[in-house]
Amino acid sequence: MTYRANKKTSRAPMRNESYKRFSIYKKAAPKRSWLDFLFDWIVKGVIIALLISINFVLFTSSANYSLFAEGLYVIPNIVFPIIVIFAISLGTMFLISFSRLLENLLLSFIVGLFIYVTINQFMIISPDSFLYSIFYNKVSPNFAMNFIDNSDVVTSVTIAIIIFVLLGALRNRVIFFGAIGLAVIFGAVIADEYINQRNKQEFVTLYEKERAKDDIKGNKFIYIMLPSAASYRYLSDIENEGLAVDDIKKTKELMLGFYAKNNFTLYDNAYLEEDDQFMNIVSQFNILSNKKVKDSLLDKIAIDGYLKFKNHNEKSIYLEDNKLFNNFKNANYRINVYQSHGIELCQSNNEAIADKCVEKQNHPFNFQNMNISELQKTKFLLLQWVNSTRLFKDLSKMYSFLNVFTDANKVALIGVPFDNLYVINSINTLDIMFNDILAETSNTTYFALLDIPSEMYVYDEFCNIKPSSEWLSKENLPWVKNPNLAERKKAYMQQTSCLYGKLQQFIDKIIAYGLDKESVIVLQGISGLNDKKPSVNISFINEFRSKKSVTMAIKEPKRDKFNISYDICPVSTVLIKYLYGKDLCRHMDAFELGQQTKLEFYTDMMAKQVSKKDVLQAEQNFTDWYEKWEKHTISNSGVKIMKEMIKIAPEENLVEAEPAYEEIIIEDNNNEFELKEPIAEEMPSIEPESVSDSDEESNEEEAKSEEVIEEIVEPLTETVPEIKPEIIDENENFYLDEDLYNEELPSDNNETDTDVIVDDDELLSIDFEEII
Secondary structure: OHHHHHHHHHHHHHHHHHHHHHHHHHOOOOOOOHHHHHHHHHHHHHHHHHHHHHHHHHHHOOOOOOOEOOOOOEOHHHHHHHHHHHHHHHHHHHHOOOOHHHHHHHHHHHHHHHHHHHHHHHEOOOOOOHHHHHHHHHOOHHHHHHHOOOHHHHHHHHHHHHHHHHHHHOOHHHHHHHHHHHHHHHHHHHHHHHHOHHHOOOEEEEEEOOOOOOOOOOOEEEEEEEOOOEOHHHHHHHHOOOOOHHHHHHHHHHHHHHHHHOOOEEEOOOEOOOOOHHHHHHHHHOOOOOOOHHHHEOOOOOOOOOEOOOOOOOEEEEEOOOHHHHHHHHOOOEEEEEEOOEEEOOEEOOEEOOOEEEEEOOOOOOOOOOOOOHHHHHHHHHHHHHHHOOOOOOOHHHHHHHOOOOOHHHOEOOOEOHHHHHHOOHHHHHHHHHHHHHHOOOOEEEEEEOOOOOOEEOEOOOOOEOOHHHOEEOOOOOOOOOOOHHHHHHHHHHHHHHHHHHHHHHHHHHHHOOOHHHEEEEEEEOOOOOOOOOOOOOOHHHHHHHHHEEOEEEEOOOOOOOEEEOOOOEHHHHHHHHHHOOOOOOHHHHOOOOHHHHHHHHHHHOOOOOEHHHHHHHHHHHHHHHHHHHHHOHHHHHHHHHHHHHHHOOHHHHOOOOOOOOEEEEEEOOEEEEEEOOOOOOOOOOOOOOOOHHHOOOOHHHHHHHHHHOOOOOOHHHHOOOOOOOOOOOOOEOOOOHHHOOOOOOOOOOOOOOOOOOOOOOOOOOOHHHHO
8 A cells, every 4th residue: 555655656746747848848938028029129120220221321422422411410311211211120020029030030131131232232343253253262263153143142141041040049138239339330320421521522533643833735635435426427317217306307407516616527427346335445545456455454453342332333344455545644645534434444454544533423313403302302312222222123013013003114213224324414524624624734635434425314405404204214124115216316315415515515615715726625426326226127237327326526726617527437547547647447348248238338328418508507506506505504604604704804814825845837728837846756667467469459559558657647737638618509518538439439358457566565656746
């Protein structure tokens, strides 16, 4: 009996221990206290809000956009989005506060998203391959190949997983201190913006070498590059298509009138050799190089860090060679560069080559002076921020959904690409450059990239920003079905008209200060309009004009008449002929075409030419229109004030200083002009391309031209015939080369333009003094 009693008594504790041991799986998890609930909701919600707000402020402050208006007053465009960010973050965290697991998952996801977005916004090198660059040398090339196109994703996911593990292991106190640390970082970002609020500029001078203090007026060589700048002839072609005819006709007349009014030489059949606009710049800067264009690019760039949070600009092309700049340097010219996006123009081979480098800040674009509501400004800022995250790339489904209720073609991010808004305020580059021209006294060259007409059409003809609902891009986004060709052509013409109004304002300033007597101005398109879509029926001529035909015009002090050249030449040979006096244009031989196609192409290129009546009418129309442009344009006050200042300025301030160079009088066409002493006495010889025995007879004229190239260059004005002084008929054509019409069509052979052979280590000397 006792034994049984003892046995029962001894078993009871065993069952109790087993029950206690495994009861945790039988009972529900203990509920969090209200303090734990409050902590998870508020602290983790604040962490999420701080991460998003830090990224928002970093993006907003990365360019010329200021967070502060005056003093401690933060502008509403910043305050409202941050308030909304905190409200949404805390609200979302409250909705999932019933589960600590979901809270940790959301917080980890936001941390990973913050890393991904920050990398894509501010990474200097390619965001999707930066790990490849790091691991290639430090680990192994084979291992690095795993990160060639997913570096941003791998980094973000890895950090998110680490944060999730830490959130489950760390105590609340550590997480709380983490939130305090983020708050301090956010405050530091705001404080930094407050300290540097007066340094916010849309055009930032990255560096400037000391200027020479000369007592004389130096020569100015002004080179302006224009994306999507179609030629006058191409506007005539698309005028016949029947879309936006009135706008095309008006813009075409304004273009011709501008060049005629300012005595430019217009090269109406000049064309590009590359498809990419930035590669065309590289080609122009190495026009006397025997290298292929791609071989002039830099493979490895020197950077001082992977991330850049201030004045960040997207660059994809860096130059290894820039022989044009080197030649100007050898000729004792100072070089000023005004760049925008896509290509680094101030450096060559990782070294500064410009004496002054000015860069336009594009993201976010500056709308502070735009006549729109604060709500609209906030909307623009948020749209740019969302676009910068690179999270939304394919919005085709959203486009289809919105198109049911509204016109999705004009909805920002869905129908309008907000990453092409670098065109806004790009024309102000001319104002920045003019201030430098006015201040410079030494021989100086000015190279400016104007993002206009560009790929986004936002300006009306008077250079006023249109309502955002009227903004159009050069091409539809991939999911947008409606081409809107008529609207796009009209918008392009308006923005092109704006450009020529601004250029006239720029030249008026040059003339008003007497700087036109020593200034050469080159206007060159670096890409065509390219509005012809690929088709099996498109002709070579149409495709060529659409992609390759661009504006090319030169204004020089010694020429007081308007000229048109119909030479079928690459823009590079036009510049070579002007700067170096070497005529390398081979007309039709640059195209590997059959004889019949050559004949058709040649006939088409020469078919439409400009009459005297057209020129006079266009000049008058442009003059009348420009008076309206000055009245309607917001930025026209500077010109009027400047003109009034000149009227009351002391006369001695406007007297041109005596030149320090020796003057030579040369007789040309019964007119005398002053030619400054050449800088270089001799130019290196250039070996012509060898000619085979079988082609000697057919290429006799080309061989003669090659012999001329080897000679020392004569003054340019002696080789360029003036426009015919006597006009027999009012419809008689203007042209520069009188013998062009009598020239036989080049024979059908496989010979292309003669290569210009130059030693890579040899820098050509330019007779720049001869061109003025």
